Amino acid sequence: MRLLLILLLPLYSFSQNRATVSGYLKDAANGEALIGATIYVKSLSTGATTNVYGFYSLTLEPGNYEVSFSYIGYGTQQKL
Numbered sequence: 001m002r003l004l005l006i007l008l009l010p011l012y013s014f015s016q017n018r019a020t021v022s023g024y025l026k027d028a029a030n031g032e033a034l035i036g037a038t039i040y041v042k043s044l045s046t047g048a049t050t051n052v053y054g055f056y057s058l059t060l061e062p063g064n065y066e067v068s069f070s071y072i073g074y075g076t077q078q079k080l
Contacts (some may be wrong), residue, residue: 015024022057025050037071 025034033054040047041058043065048056071077 010032017061018059019062020057020059021067022055023070024054025056026054034071034074037069040068040070042068 007008025037025039026032028035033052034050035052035054037050037054038050039056039068040048041060044060046058046060048058050056064080066074067079069079
């Protein structure tokens with residue numbers, strides 16, 4: 001099982017009580033960007049996919065959420 005390297009960049013740009021969380025998903029072994037990986041917040045039924053650089057961005061209401069990161073051939077990881 002391969003692992004995802006999750007680089008979370010908690011960039012908070014507050015506007016109208018919302019925050020943006022963004023980062024890069026990369027292969028932990030070789031640093032290769034994971035194109036089309038899925039980021040999902042189940043409690044809000046929302047998510048995003050990574051672009052060609054492995055970058056994603058989600059704008060959420062402030063709070064604590066469990067976020068799932070998944071990619072074909074890799075194990076799903078959950079972060080709070």
